[in-house]
Amino acid sequence: MTILVGLGPLDTHATIEFGATLARSDGQDLVVVSVVPAPWPTPTSGGVDKEYAAWAASQGAVASDRAQAFIDEHCTGVPARATWVRGRSAPSALRREAARTGAELIVLGSSRHMGRVALGSTADALLHSSPIPVAVGTHGYVTPESGVISRATVAFRGDAPSHRALRRTAEVCLRAGAALRVVTFAVTTQGMFTAGVGRSERLIADQWIEDVATDQRRVVEGLAGLGVDPAEVEQSVARGSDWVEALRQVPWHDGEILVVGSSREGRLTRLFLGPTGTRIVRAAPVPVIVAR
Amino acid sequence: MSVGLWEQLTRRKPLDHVTAGSSDEHLQRKLGTFTLMLFGVGATVGTGIFFVMQEATPDAGPAVVVAFIVAGLAAGLSAICYAELASAIPVSGSTYSYAYHSMGELVAMIIAACVLLEYGVAASAVAVGWSGYFNELTGSLLGWQLPDSLSYSPIPFEDNTTGIINLPAVVLVFLCMLLLIRGVTESARANTIMVLIKLGVLLMFVIIAFTAFEADRFDNFWAAGPAGVSAAAATIFFSFIGLDAVSTAGEEVRNPQTALPRAIMGALLVVVTVYVLVAISSVGAQPLEDFSSPEQQSAGLSVILGNITGNSTAGTILAAGAVISIFSVTLVTLYGQTRILFAMGRDRMLPHKFSAVNPRTLTPNFNTIVVAVVVSLIAGFVPADYLWDTVSIGTLGAFITVAIGVLVLRRTNPDLERPFRVPGYPVTPVLTIVLCVYVLSGLQLFTWVVFLTWLAVVIAFYLLWGRRHSRLNTGQAEADPVEVA
Numbered sequence: 001m002t003i004l005v006g007l008g009p010l011d012t013h014a015t016i017e018f019g020a021t022l023a024r025s026d027g028q029d030l031v032v033v034s035v036v037p038a039p040w041p042t043p044t045s046g047g048v049d050k051e052y053a054a055w056a057a058s059q060g061a062v063a064s065d066r067a068q069a070f071i072d073e074h075c076t077g078v079p080a081r082a083t084w085v086r087g088r089s090a091p092s093a094l095r096r097e098a099a100r101t102g103a104e105l106i107v108l109g110s111s112r113h114m115g116r117v118a119l120g121s122t123a124d125a126l127l128h129s130s131p132i133p134v135a136v137g138t139h140g141y142v143t144p145e146s147g148v149i150s151r152a153t154v155a156f157r158g159d160a161p162s163h164r165a166l167r168r169t170a171e172v173c174l175r176a177g178a179a180l181r182v183v184t185f186a187v188t189t190q191g192m193f194t195a196g197v198g199r200s201e202r203l204i205a206d207q208w209i210e211d212v213a214t215d216q217r218r219v220v221e222g223l224a225g226l227g228v229d230p231a232e233v234e235q236s237v238a239r240g241s242d243w244v245e246a247l248r249q250v251p252w253h254d255g256e257i258l259v260v261g262s263s264r265e266g267r268l269t270r271l272f273l274g275p276t277g278t279r280i281v282r283a284a285p286v287p288v289i290v291a292r
Numbered sequence: 293m294s295v296g297l298w299e300q301l302t303r304r305k306p307l308d309h310v311t312a313g314s315s316d317e318h319l320q321r322k323l324g325t326f327t328l329m330l331f332g333v334g335a336t337v338g339t340g341i342f343f344v345m346q347e348a349t350p351d352a353g354p355a356v357v358v359a360f361i362v363a364g365l366a367a368g369l370s371a372i373c374y375a376e377l378a379s380a381i382p383v384s385g386s387t388y389s390y391a392y393h394s395m396g397e398l399v400a401m402i403i404a405a406c407v408l409l410e411y412g413v414a415a416s417a418v419a420v421g422w423s424g425y426f427n428e429l430t431g432s433l434l435g436w437q438l439p440d441s442l443s444y445s446p447i448p449f450e451d452n453t454t455g456i457i458n459l460p461a462v463v464l465v466f467l468c469m470l471l472l473i474r475g476v477t478e479s480a481r482a483n484t485i486m487v488l489i490k491l492g493v494l495l496m497f498v499i500i501a502f503t504a505f506e507a508d509r510f511d512n513f514w515a516a517g518p519a520g521v522s523a524a525a526a527t528i529f530f531s532f533i534g535l536d537a538v539s540t541a542g543e544e545v546r547n548p549q550t551a552l553p554r555a556i557m558g559a560l561l562v563v564v565t566v567y568v569l570v571a572i573s574s575v576g577a578q579p580l581e582d583f584s585s586p587e588q589q590s591a592g593l594s595v596i597l598g599n600i601t602g603n604s605t606a607g608t609i610l611a612a613g614a615v616i617s618i619f620s621v622t623l624v625t626l627y628g629q630t631r632i633l634f635a636m637g638r639d640r641m642l643p644h645k646f647s648a649v650n651p652r653t654l655t656p657n658f659n660t661i662v663v664a665v666v667v668s669l670i671a672g673f674v675p676a677d678y679l680w681d682t683v684s685i686g687t688l689g690a691f692i693t694v695a696i697g698v699l700v701l702r703r704t705n706p707d708l709e710r711p712f713r714v715p716g717y718p719v720t721p722v723l724t725i726v727l728c729v730y731v732l733s734g735l736q737l738f739t740w741v742v743f744l745t746w747l748a749v750v751i752a753f754y755l756l757w758g759r760r761h762s763r764l765n766t767g768q769a770e771a772d773p774v775e776v777a
Contacts, residue, residue, distance in 0.1 A: 009651050036654060037653075041477075041478070042334060042480060044631075045410070045628065046388070046410070046536060046537075046628070047378065047537070048629075049627070052634050052635065
């Protein structure tokens with residue numbers, strides 16, 4: 001299977017490095033794709049846009065040559081190639097290319113905030129519309145010395161996508177020899193209630209956490225069927241008044257990734273990727289995979 | 293390094309290697325005759341037909357019908373000459389590049405001057421025309437129009453209404469600019485929809501106008517004489533711009549030798565038929581002097597429909613169709629203008645700012661903003677009547693240069709491989725030149741002055757700046773990495 005890396009004009013090679021780490025961890029091959037603007041499909045008088053189209057093509061060639069050179073030098077042990085395509089928009093071109101190559105995962109980079117995830121417009125659009133999982137790397141990502149991910153943390157919330165994401169992540173961890181951790185993140189806002197009504201909100205949250213934690217333990221036990229020793233899976237619950245605080249409650253390793261399960265959405269809900277969806281991605285201190 | 297002036301003027305851009313393709317390059321579209329013909333129709337219909345009747349009919353009288361055919365023939369023949377030149381140069385490029393590769397720097401600059409005029413002024417003219425239909429539409433839908441002071445330019449033309457600024461035209465240009473900066477592209481589907489809208493409302497116009505047809509309005513058919521016809525043809529020529537879009541698509545065509553002339557002629561036939569029907573029906577529908585009445589100064593076709601039917605429904609539908617489709621025409625012309633400047637910036641015939649791109653969207657933003665500001669200034673302050681003819685002269689200039697280029701290249705480079713050869717050589721290029729010169733003869737002195745001044749400015753710029761900075765001069769490599777704004 002294939003992991004597709006979408007390389008933007010401003011991306012550093014950190015994105016390729018992140019993609020290669022994931023590919024190595026899961027025994028997949030890598031395709032690095034740059035997208036350049038498509039010429040207008042309607043011919044113009046005097047063919048005036050042809051130089052622009054030729055220039056765009058040359059930029060695509062330059063970008064994929066550079067990516068290929070980087071791959072040859074740094075991405076040992078991963079079957080990888082670089083290419084470029086034309087597209088009316090980067091998200092749609094990457095979606096199309098992922099479908100064409102039968103890719104299982106689209107990997108994108110972060111533009112700003114060294115060491116944090118920052119969603120660009122392409123990542124944002126793909127998180128809402130991609131039918132396959134999307135991974136967003138941190139800016140300046142560096143492959144751990146082992147060459148594979150050191151640990152994966154699954155953000156658990158007791159729904160079907162969380163279950164699927166956990167099982168899939170467990171498989172990858174088993175293969176890569178990486179540690180697995182399951183964390184239930186409980187983000188409870190300090191409600192603006194007077195007269196102590198806020199306390200009842202707290203009770204509801206407590207109950208939810210208890211339920212999910214029970215479910216979490218049960219599911220982790222079930223991983224034994226895959227060959228994972230449940231005793232080695234670290235489990236915890238992290239509370240916070242917002243995602244940044246909740247994520248800070250647990251320690252993070254170098255070379256760790258965070259996996260978030262997200263249900264595939266209908267056209268309308270895609271417009272508003274759920275309250276958990278993008279918020280957890282934006283607050284994450286490590287690269288994130290949003291699984292479907 | 294000292295190079296003689298003559299060598300500079302005639303030096304040609306060497307043919308560099310064609311950029312190797314990527315995964316999708318191998319899927320080069322291979323167009324058939326019919327698809328190509330539809331592209332030609334799409335690129336042509338709508339640039340001028342919504343505005344041109346009121347400009348051309350007063351010149352030629354009922355013989356405006358003949359003027360349409362003359363202008364169409366000149367455009368069609370030119371497109372065929374274009375096709376040979378385009379096919380002879382084995383790189384993907386615009387007319388400007390073909391001239392640069394085959395005839396040298398000076399001719400390339402002349403062609404560039406013509407094409408810049410064609411696109412830049414056409415964008416302004418179309419925006420002004422759009423403004424007229426926009427006002428007509430809001431007037432009949434909402435009962436509200438912008439005051440004259442905000443819908444007409446301050447420069448007088450004959451006894452037309454004047455104002456302070458043509459605001460809708462300026463706003464339209466800036467909206468298009470935002471879209472282009474955002475990196476928007478017209479999709480093939482949107483283009484097809486626009487063509488259908490244009491053809492649909494024009495067909496509706498023809499049918500309704502024929503209900504008011506009176507044959508005696510064609511009396512004194514030739515009253516305006518050949519001078520009147522050529523004057524009208526010169527203005528009308530504007531509405532055939534776009535036909536040559538087919539010519540440069542040669543490399544994507546399966547069998548260019550037969551497909552190109554068929555597609556060009558097929559598109560020409562469709563377009564001329566539509567235009568002639570519009571001309572016959574509108575001349576038959578109202579007395580000649582009505583065409584020059586101030587109420588038809590803008591949104592002419594819409595007003596004719598209103599006068600015929602006595603209510604505003606049909607006119608409103610036509611205005612709505614025009615507002616939607618002319619918007620896309622403005623977008624395309626602005627886009628074309630920015631891209632030709634981009635090509636010149638790449639060759640350093642213009643400051644490299646014009647080829648600098650935004651690293652995120654890979655669109656030439658500086659270039660786009662400059663174009664939008666200039667085009668909106670023209671659209672806001674110059675009446676369209678001056679603009680049509682300027683566009684026509686620019687396009688005719690480029691066409692004549694191309695036809696001469698075909699003749700010259702056949703003599704100087706007879707062995708050059710030409711996947712497409714002009715049928716009926718040498719009659720076709722010569723006839724093209726003759727027809728174009730005839731059409732040119734109908735233009736007013738004023739238009740000539742504007743054109744020659746512009747040409748002089750461009751050539752002076754070239755002599756003072758371009759020839760020193762040209763990439764051929766500095767020997768700078770072309771395929772440099774991303775040029776970031």
